[in-house]
Amino acid sequence: MMRKFLTIMGMIGVILTLSLISAFMLTLFLEVPSVKQIVENVVGHNERDDAFIQPFDANDRYYAHGFPSGGPPGLYSVIVYDAKLDKSIILANHSKGVTRPRFSSIEDNVIYVVLYKPQKEFYEYRKCDGEDCYDDFELENWELFKCNIQESTCSQVFEIKKSISNPIELGNGRLLFVASAPHAAGDPFSPNIKRLQFSGNDFYIREKGGEIKQISDADFHSLSRVSFTGNSLVFSGDLSGTSPYRDFEIRGYAPDGESKIYKIPFDSFQEKIEFNKDSFVPILKIGNRYDTKPSMISDLPLIVFLSAVSYKDKRGWNYEIILYDFEKKKIIKRLKPKSPQSFSSPILTKKGTVRYGEFYRGIISLHEFDMITSKQRLVKSISLVELQEKLKTGHKLFVGEK
Numbered sequence: 001m002m003r004k005f006l007t008i009m010g011m012i013g014v015i016l017t018l019s020l021i022s023a024f025m026l027t028l029f030l031e032v033p034s035v036k037q038i039v040e041n042v043v044g045h046n047e048r049d050d051a052f053i054q055p056f057d058a059n060d061r062y063y064a065h066g067f068p069s070g071g072p073p074g075l076y077s078v079i080v081y082d083a084k085l086d087k088s089i090i091l092a093n094h095s096k097g098v099t100r101p102r103f104s105s106i107e108d109n110v111i112y113v114v115l116y117k118p119q120k121e122f123y124e125y126r127k128c129d130g131e132d133c134y135d136d137f138e139l140e141n142w143e144l145f146k147c148n149i150q151e152s153t154c155s156q157v158f159e160i161k162k163s164i165s166n167p168i169e170l171g172n173g174r175l176l177f178v179a180s181a182p183h184a185a186g187d188p189f190s191p192n193i194k195r196l197q198f199s200g201n202d203f204y205i206r207e208k209g210g211e212i213k214q215i216s217d218a219d220f221h222s223l224s225r226v227s228f229t230g231n232s233l234v235f236s237g238d239l240s241g242t243s244p245y246r247d248f249e250i251r252g253y254a255p256d257g258e259s260k261i262y263k264i265p266f267d268s269f270q271e272k273i274e275f276n277k278d279s280f281v282p283i284l285k286i287g288n289r290y291d292t293k294p295s296m297i298s299d300l301p302l303i304v305f306l307s308a309v310s311y312k313d314k315r316g317w318n319y320e321i322i323l324y325d326f327e328k329k330k331i332i333k334r335l336k337p338k339s340p341q342s343f344s345s346p347i348l349t350k351k352g353t354v355r356y357g358e359f360y361r362g363i364i365s366l367h368e369f370d371m372i373t374s375k376q377r378l379v380k381s382i383s384l385v386e387l388q389e390k391l392k393t394g395h396k397l398f399v400g401e402k
Contacts, residue, residue, distance in 0.1 A: 054364075056344030057101045058355035061108055062149065063366045063379070064101035065344060065357045070388050074118035077396075079387060080111060080149055081366060081380055090387065090396040091147060091154070098399050102167050105228075109150045112157070112167040115143040115400045125193045128184075139182055144175075145399050154399045158206055163198040166226040170268045173208030178223055200240060203233075205271055216273045219243040225345050228266070230298040233273065234283075236261045236291055236305070248280045259284035259291040261305060284324065291322075293345035301326040302371075304346045304354050321346045323354060323371070335369060335376065355379075 055066030055078065063081040069092065076099045077092040091098050096117045104110035117140040142164045147154040157167075162179040170176050180198040201220040206212050221240040226233055237260070239246045263283045265274040283303075284291070290308035307322045321335035321343060337343045337358055344357035354369040365381040390396065 054344045054357065054359045055099045055101055056347070056357050057103050057111070058347040058349065058366075059103045059108055060349045060351050060353070062103065062111070063355060063357065064103065064111060065359075065364050065366065066099050066101065067359070067364060067384055067387055069097070069391060072118050077387075077391065078113055079364070079382070081382075082149070083366075083379055086380075088382070089149065089152070090390055091399050092391055092396045093399050093401060096400065100165050104146075104169060106169050106171075107148075109148055111147050111149060113145050113147060113154075113399060114164045115145055116140070116163075119196075125195045127192055128194055143400060144177070147397065147399065152397050154397060156400065158210065158212065160212065165223075168226065168228045170205070170228075174268075175206040176228065176268075177204055177206065178202070178226060179204050201237070203273060215271050216275065218245055218275055224292045225295065227294060227296040228268075229263075229296055231266065231268075233264045233266045234261065234294050234296045234303070235264075236294060239280075245275050245280065248275075248277045259305075259307075261291050261294050261303070295346055295348045297348055297350060299350075300348070300352060302348060302352075304348045306343055306346065319343045321354070321356060323369070333369065333371075333374075335367075 055064075055076065057064045061082065061084050063083065064078055065081075066076045066078050069075045069077045074097060076097040077090055078098050078101045079088055079090050080101070081088045091101075091111075091113055093115060096115050098113050098115055100114040102112045104112070119140060139161045141159040141161055143159040144157040144164050144167055145154045146157050157175065160179065162181050164177055164179055166176075166178040168176040178201050180201040182196045182198050183200070184194040185197045185199070199221060201223040202214055202218055203216040204212055204214050219240045219242055221238045221243075223237040224235050226235045228234075259282045261282055261284055262280055264279050266272070267274075292306050292308075294303055294305040296303045302323065302325055304321060304323045306319045308319055319337065321333075321337075322331055323333040323335075324330070325332045333354075335346075335354070335356070337360070339358075339360045342358045342360040344359065346354055346356040348354060352371050354371070356367050356369075358365045358367065362384045363381055364384065364387070366379045367376065368379050369376045
């Protein structure tokens with residue numbers, strides 16, 4: 001009886017072992033992408049380490065938060081919430097994604113969004129030995145739209161065959177933005193397996209007449225949210241290995257408590273960015289390993305940003321929001337999320353409040369921290385199920401569609 005039992009258990013062990021081997025071999029051949037791979041490669045490589053940080057922006061009246069629309073991988077829409085009237089509208093498209101909301105610094109009711117088409121080449125691998133495995137690939141244009149929330153209208157500003165982010169108005173009809181081109185990137189452990197990704201981020205200006213020109217050659221491997229303070233650009237990022245300024249920058253984890261947030265001189269009239277050895281000296285030393293998504297405005301000696309306090313189990317950064325005062329040279333507030341990876345980019349508004357979003361367990365929650373009263377409050381919460389239902393029933397403005 002015992003011998004029969006041991007025989008059966010041995011057969012079960014062999015079956016389980018073969019199943020595990022088969023599953024492993026299947027993953028090698030299929031190269032099934034993770035959720036993080038899909039998001040970071042469809043939405044763009046300048047979100048490299050922040051693939052779970054949802055697209056977000058805010059001003060003193062509105063919040064804008066990205067969310068997955070459902071359907072093809074990487075398809076996003078944006079909810080714009082009016083905190084004054086307690087009303088919302090969704091910016092969407094039937095076949096394309098809408099992402100990277102950015103409110104106008106001149107008109108409170110105007111928001112810019114990026115329209116893109118999710119393409120499988122950005123999250124599916126191909127087996128190829130050379131650099132030509134994507135020579136037959138046709139990249140869909142990325143489009144920047146300007147939407148008036150009060151008038152429920154959207155119009156295209158421009159389109160290019162590059163990833164678009166961080167549109168910032170410079171006045172006189174000019175627009176600063178960041179763009180990056182796609183290229184085939186291999187897995188370091190399987191160099192003959194490649195997929196497309198966006199990289200090589202640099203600054204561009206769209207002139208009043210429509211001309212687009214590149215004004216920097218830094219070749220950033222990754223680049224976070226950019227703030228314009230009147231005479232400088234504030235952001236966090238990493239230079240690529242081919243950047244002409246690579247030797248100036250701190251690579252990897254920042255040593256001695258130095259944050260990797262930089263403040264680069266920028267003359268918006270001459271349209272000139274000054275990159276030199278002093279440009280990549282971090283503006284903070286507060287003992288954090290990884291800081292990203294800084295937000296500043298010109299009238300306040302404050303900066304708010306996401307800071308990673310740890311990196312756990314290779315699943316992503318564990319974030320908190322830090323509000324830092326340059327005059328007092330100290331942290332004046334730390335905001336903790338419900339989940340360490342649920343925060344959006346924090347925004348410092350003109351009135352001196354900090355606004356941010358959380359996306360946790362299918363719920364988007366919009367928050368505000370008032371520096372005068374030191375009070376933190378929940379402004380609005382809405383479920384992903386409710387948002388996707390709104391997409392079916394109305395309450396939306398179609399971007400790029402008549």
